[in-house]
Amino acid sequence: MQSEKIDQIKAEIAAADAVSPEELEAYRMRFISKKSVVGALFAEMRHIPNENKKAYGQQVNEVKQLAEEKFQELIQQVENAGQKKSHQDLDLTLPPTTWPVGGIHxxxxxxxxxxxxxxxxxxxxxxxxxxxxxxxxxxxxxxxxxxxxxxxxxxxxxxxxxxxxxxxxxxxxxxxxxxxxxxxxxxxxxxxxxxxxxxxxxxxxxxxxxxxxxxxxxxxxxxxxxxxxxxxxxxxxxxxxxxxxxxxxxxxxxxxxxxxxxxxxxxxxxxxxxxxxxxxxxxxxxxxxxxxxxxxxxxxxxxxxxxxxxxxxxxxxxxxxxxxxxxxxxxxxxxxxxxxxx
CATH class of the missing domain: 3.30.930.10 (Bira Bifunctional Protein; Domain 2)
Known part of the structure; x- marks a missing residue:
């Protein structure tokens, strides 16, 4: 039962995508934060029989590492999307912005x-x-x-x-x-x-x-x-x-x-x-x-x-x-x- 849940979370992590800061934050809350699904897996450690704890711990650590690696990929993906959007929004035909000019007292x-x-x-x-x-x-x-x-x-x-x-x-x-x-x-x-x-x-x-x-x-x-x-x-x-x-x-x-x-x-x-x-x-x-x-x-x-x-x-x-x-x-x-x- 635990193995099936771990496999499901791995699949969710692999399929996760983010192109905006809001989507990136949603991923962090679900898989990285203390109250995430990965955190819940660690909390269940106390219910695992002693003879299975070592194997279970290795599986959960793999999920945690997978989630953090995916998070870094998504951070870079969101940054690239923001830069691309800023270049697309730039209209070189617009007149320049006139900033206020000060003077000597x-x-x-x-x-x-x-x-x-x-x-x-x-x-x-x-x-x-x-x-x-x-x-x-x-x-x-x-x-x-x-x-x-x-x-x-x-x-x-x-x-x-x-x-x-x-x-x-x-x-x-x-x-x-x-x-x-x-x-x-x-x-x-x-x-x-x-x-x-x-x-x-x-x-x-x-x-x-x-x-x-x-x-x-x-x-x-x-x-x-x-x-x-x-x-x-x-x-x-x-x-x-x-x-x-x-x-x-x-x-x-x-x-x-x-x-x-x-x-x-x-x-x-x-x-x-x-x-x-x-x-x-x-x-x-x-x-x-x-x-x-x-x-x-x-x-x-x-x-x-x-x-x-x-x-x-x-x-x-x-x-x-x-x-x-x-x-x-x-x-x-x-x-x-x-x-x-x-």
Missing amino acids: PLTATRQRIVEIFERIGFNLSEGPEIEDDWHNFTALNFPENHPAREMQDTFFIEKNPDIALRTHTSSVQVRVMESEKPPIRTLSPGRVFRNEAISARAHCIFHQVEGLYVDENVSFANLKQTLYHFAREMFGKHTQVRFRPSFFPFTEPSAEIDISCQLCGGKGCNICKNTGWVEIGGSGMVDPNVLENCGIDSEKYTGFAFGMGIERIAMLKYQINDLRLFTENDIRFLRQFRSLL
Whole structure:
């Protein structure tokens, strides 16, 4: 009786066929799985008399081996059938599928353009940590402890260590460069900065700056002005006008804010420039001698200038964007407008 059942299962295995994954799975469940008919044959071993168990076991093992060999054949058969079907379904006369094309983010494009302009006149790139200590972010830059000038920037301090904070400007990178290199120094420091400000159309708590530093013998304010004239006209066009207004920064003396003629109205006056015809793009000045001395540079021998500007502000002017928040909202409708920047 058992021999007849084994012969019947062998015949089923030999006749089995599969051309689809579903049929292959059905074969596996019937002949390979633990609850298969082959598994049932092994379970019946306990009912076989001891003198017949050896012969019965050999027969069942043959069935198991036959089932596994057939299963491997069917796997290859199903794979070949799938490949053949995929080739048959391919219609070479159909038009190609158009995949969405991305673009460079406007802030990235602006940063790259700023870096390119200054690299052409000898500036190299320098980077530093976004989490800074008090010395590099404030003290070395001529911010005395408890000085009112520190209130110019609302800082994110680390709660457990008040001497550690998220950097409020990339001037901290310039300090690190001056500490590690000897003049002449001509470096550009782009990066992300953090200030505890309310988010609005004109301000954000996370934004990007790029700051430049040039230290050498006989560096003058005239060098600073010519450098920024060159940048403004390369960035916004040769007809762009530049002006300097006296200002105050703890790390430069004298200090000046930089204005350019409004790109939207051509200097005639509009809502963006508050009808003045001018838009501020950053600050600048001659490096304070105290800063040079703090960094180990002889202020009697060397002088230098520094400048800084917000990359978001430059991008808003260049691409005529009126809301700072658009840069970080990841609205695909906004970003699609800049595909041409690839």
